[in-house]
Amino acid sequence: MPEPDMTAAISRHGAVAVGACLTAGIHGQAHEGSYVSVREVARLLHFDCADNAMVSRKVFARRQTRDGEPLIRAGDAFHSLYIVRAGCFKTVHTDFSGSEQVLGFLMSGELMGADGIDTGYYNSSAISIDIGEVVVVPFAILARLADECPALEASLYRVMSHELVRVQNMVWTLGTLGAESRVAAFLLSWSAKLGALGYSCRAFNLRMTRQEIGSYLGLSMETVSRAFSALHNADIIHVSQRSIEIVDVDALRSELDPTTAIEASRSPRLASNRIRIVTDDDRHARNAPLPIGLAGRQLASA
Amino acid sequence: MPEPDMTAAISRHGAVAVGACLTAGIHGQAHEGSYVSVREVARLLHFDCADNAMVSRKVFARRQTRDGEPLIRAGDAFHSLYIVRAGCFKTVHTDFSGSEQVLGFLMSGELMGADGIDTGYYNSSAISIDIGEVVVVPFAILARLADECPALEASLYRVMSHELVRVQNMVWTLGTLGAESRVAAFLLSWSAKLGALGYSCRAFNLRMTRQEIGSYLGLSMETVSRAFSALHNADIIHVSQRSIEIVDVDALRSELDPTTAIEASRSPRLASNRIRIVTDDDRHARNAPLPIGLAGRQLASA
DNA sequence: CGGTAAGTTGAATCTAGTCAAGAAACGTGG
């Protein structure tokens, strides 16, 4: 569907759109609700900003999406960032053969499209997997707005950083965890995300298929299914199709931390990269100190 | 080593450091070469900026590192970004149980520390794996500098985006490629990176151990070694310890493309997540226009 | 030169992918 509306026009011609967008906001030419103000974006991203005229102007276009609708296509010219306002989106790395890998499942307050800034072309696609809504942030107007609302800029950096951390944690998940652990990590992070949005973090419905989860975790659909079944049979979670109930959070967490391997840690000849305990005598000059059990935000990916 | 020098002080107390840093630059109190100007950063990041007084001020501290020296520790409070000026760094994700994974090998012009913006604490460590040098960019002064040099800010977004793309491509590598393909992707991207910096992209020495490469690629050291041997025996590359010569680039590229699977791609029930075709070549698409539609810069990670 | 770290290679094991069949849920139209 071409979608020849204001929103599409804005995301297609950055520079022109800035003026058009600002004008529309100021003069209120667009129909009610089509645009959102900086203040509303602030609410979405959880930051405070000064209360001046600019902040109240409705400068950002909204865009609603239907289930399955592509919002960003990898390879398209970059003009805008998108902040999820409602619904759920998946970002997908697609190659010409039609195969794809899911890079993330994003919800309210998260950023899409930032991978286009560097080259000027989006590096991944974004597809709505529900009825959704995003705020369109034309990249060109950011510098202008930053003068009026410095907090906006800081927040942009923050949300970009958040996305970077999310993907970094995903690399860790894919690089070090086995199948069952990956699924556990996925459930924990999804649960945490839902909890942060005010939903129950104990029982929820997944919005994606096993196939998509598998693609996201670098596993086959069958393996994901088996992992769900195994966790179910261990009474750690209850699964029925897409309905999930986390019965024993601690047990689920301990799936990430293979204490099973503590015995092996004694051996000087420690294992490869999978689950390895680093003893102090392990690191030589190159791997300096780094002792602390940072343990921090280990919700792994997503 | 505690390193109780100016640099450390700056990275420890953001707000205070701003003044100290600016003052030092203006009055030239610091010894020659300790600070670099915005213009020099511009050169490093390949962008142009206006030519005014501020741009010439030496506002950013430099910091030199020795082999094995940790520059950033995961979990430490975030204050500064670091741009690699010389040498080679690895970023490492360490989890509570002590297992670690290499997230990247970074060289000149690349950004470290951006994962600390979101939470206020660095999410990964950065360790010098050579004699190196970085530019310290205290995050707090960015907004101030952006007024004088808007291009700096845009460039910051760009280099953050670049890092995001790098990690996204890594996720793709880990999620979809087999062992040999991962190693091929690693060699190609490393070769491209060296080429972009003016070194030979055909013959070079690796700066990291098999263990580190394995950690980076989510493989065991032995598997990496076997993959090198296999590529060597196929006369695609010549390997001797850390010295690499790429004999047949096209063959190396086609390693990423398991033509064995083209039959399967026809079925509507497309193969799970493995396999994938990857063309393209030109490295940092930053300068490159990017060829066609999707399929874009698949040099995978690094 | 000798000791240590890094890299190579082989054999056995095990994890996860693949193929295949069946069950359960969903949507649509009669």
Place this chain on the structure above:
DNA sequence: CCACGTTTCTTGACTAGATTCAACTTACCG
């Protein structure tokens, strides 16, 4: 409301590929 086809999910059996364990070779550094 139910029958039907389609999609999604589950489970089993087999296989391919990567890890692990282990022995050995080669480089590196004092």
